[in-house]
Amino acid sequence: MKPAPFAYHKPQSLDEALALLSEGAEEGALILAGGQSLVPMMALRVAYPPALIDINGIAGLDAVEVSGTRVRLGATVRHAAFHDPGFLPEPLGPMLHAVAENIAHYPIRQRGTFCGSLAHADPSSEWCLVASVLDAEIELRSAGGERRLRPADYFEGPMMTLREPDEMLVGVTLARPAPGTCWGFYEFNRRAGDFALGMALVLYEIEDGVIANARLGLGGIEEHPRRIATAEAVLNGRAPDEAVFAEAAEAAMAEVEPMSDATTSADYRRDLAGTVLRRALAAASRRTTHEAA
Amino acid sequence: MTETIAKTEISFTVNGRPRTVTVEPRKTLADTLREDCGLTGTHVGCEHGVCGACTVLVDGKAVRSCLMFGAQADGAEIRTVEGLAEGEALAPLQEAFIRNHALQCGFCTPGFLMLITGALDENPDIRDEELTEILSSNLCRCTGYRNIIRAAIETAETLRRSRGAA
Numbered sequence: 001m002k003p004a005p006f007a008y009h010k011p012q013s014l015d016e017a018l019a020l021l022s023e024g025a026e027e028g029a030l031i032l033a034g035g036q037s038l039v040p041m042m043a044l045r046v047a048y049p050p051a052l053i054d055i056n057g058i059a060g061l062d063a064v065e066v067s068g069t070r071v072r073l074g075a076t077v078r079h080a081a082f083h084d085p086g087f088l089p090e091p092l093g094p095m096l097h098a099v100a101e102n103i104a105h106y107p108i109r110q111r112g113t114f115c116g117s118l119a120h121a122d123p124s125s126e127w128c129l130v131a132s133v134l135d136a137e138i139e140l141r142s143a144g145g146e147r148r149l150r151p152a153d154y155f156e157g158p159m160m161t162l163r164e165p166d167e168m169l170v171g172v173t174l175a176r177p178a179p180g181t182c183w184g185f186y187e188f189n190r191r192a193g194d195f196a197l198g199m200a201l202v203l204y205e206i207e208d209g210v211i212a213n214a215r216l217g218l219g220g221i222e223e224h225p226r227r228i229a230t231a232e233a234v235l236n237g238r239a240p241d242e243a244v245f246a247e248a249a250e251a252a253m254a255e256v257e258p259m260s261d262a263t264t265s266a267d268y269r270r271d272l273a274g275t276v277l278r279r280a281l282a283a284a285s286r287r288t289t290h291e292a293a
Numbered sequence: 294m295t296e297t298i299a300k301t302e303i304s305f306t307v308n309g310r311p312r313t314v315t316v317e318p319r320k321t322l323a324d325t326l327r328e329d330c331g332l333t334g335t336h337v338g339c340e341h342g343v344c345g346a347c348t349v350l351v352d353g354k355a356v357r358s359c360l361m362f363g364a365q366a367d368g369a370e371i372r373t374v375e376g377l378a379e380g381e382a383l384a385p386l387q388e389a390f391i392r393n394h395a396l397q398c399g400f401c402t403p404g405f406l407m408l409i410t411g412a413l414d415e416n417p418d419i420r421d422e423e424l425t426e427i428l429s430s431n432l433c434r435c436t437g438y439r440n441i442i443r444a445a446i447e448t449a450e451t452l453r454r455s456r457g458a459a
Contacts, residue, residue, distance in 0.1 A: 001339075002319065002321075002324075003319045003321075004319065005317065005318070005319050006319055007298055008318035008362065008364050010364075010365075010367075035361065035362075035365075036342060036357075036360055039321075039341075039360045039361070039362075040342045040360065042319075043341045043359070054364075054365060056365065080354070101426075105345075105427075105429065105430035106430050107348055107355045107356050107357050107411075107430055108357065108360075108430075110354040110355060110356050111354075111356055111357075111360065111361070192426075192429045193429055
């Protein structure tokens with residue numbers, strides 16, 4: 001359980017980190033941010049990079065920028081930042097706080113990073129689901145330039161993305177939901193803090209008594225989280241009630257192509273997709289009622 | 294991979310005392326503390342971030358020392374279980390563990406002590422449910438957790454009372 005030998009670099013600037021990455025990428029050099037997924041993989045010798053580029057010493061990479069419509073999180077913003085529901089303006093702050101409570105455990109959240117989760121792209125990653133539902137722009141930078149990808153063009157499969165080995169995920173920009181947006185998140189797993197078997201994130205607005213701008217996504221069900229457009233279409237223009245929510249869940253269950261493994265069949269995950277979505281929708285509607293009251 | 298990788302010299306403080314050690318980059322902080330600083334109170338259980346036996350405070354935050362490399366701790370302030378007692382006087386949390394029978398075999402205890410210390414330092418007004426939730430981070434196979442929860446909640450109350458009195 002000891003990692004294989006590697007060369008350790010601790011650059012002081014982003015340019016220096018990108019230069020080291022472009023030099024070492026072909027051999028398999030990796031960025032080390034929070035290390036809460038990478039280091040266990042190295043301990044298990046599933047990963048044995050010849051070099052690590054530790055970005056924790058680069059000033060300014062933990063910057064958070066809030067504009068009228070978007071929020072940008074730098075590469076070293078940690079999960080623990082969201083322990084404070086006031087870290088970001090409403091409704092994003094309380095929503096991401098509720099999501100973050102489901103990420104692994106407290107000591108892991110002290111080091112793990114939002115952007116690191118996006119780079120790792122575990123199908124059960126809460127932040128990958130958030131990025132998908134909030135139309136994230138994922139900023140990839142190399143010594144040669146920068147490009148921005150939407151989640152649908154970035155996630156490729158379990159732990160697979162379209163990031164090139166010489167590119168570093170330097171930040172992510174999320175859409176800010178409008179004030180008064182109703183939201184709900186629900187995650188199911190077998191043990192507290194374990195990887196999600198299934199989770200759903202839902203946001204919608206209420207205009208003239210009916211649902212508008214519904215956005216919802218599922219994580220842990222398919223090979224990567226994504227928005228489920230057919231279920232969103234069911235919701236828009238309808239009054240939020242249990243029957244409509246059940247219909248949206250049916251639509252999602254029909255659409256998904258669930259993963260299957262030794263302990264959890266695809267049928268189980270399909271069923272779970274409906275359950276987590278109904279529960280997330282119920283949580284969103286309780287929030288509506290609560291705020292109207 | 295045939296080339297030898299140079300060791301790096303790092304300096305940090307452990308329980309207030311400055312240390313300089315020379316380590317291979319692949320050496321975890323847990324092994325650095327145990328082997329290079331002689332502080333074997335930090336226990337190494339699973340070595341991949343699951344059990345929490347190796348929890349220490351790095352710059353005030355409770356973290357898994359098996360998921361950090363020693364080289365990353367250069368310049369950091371580290372607290373380990375050896376830093377809790379002042380001479381012969383145990384910390385209130387350690388006293389509470391004894392009173393509440395919050396340990397049996399004791400292997401997980403240093404990790405729990407540092408986890409709880411970190412959580413109470415970060416938020417002295419933490420709610421009981423939040424504290425209980427945080428305790429799910431670490432594994433204990435003896436106690437069934439009830440007594441650890443009792444010790445943690447009792448300590449939170451003790452610290453709040455002494456802060457109120459001060």
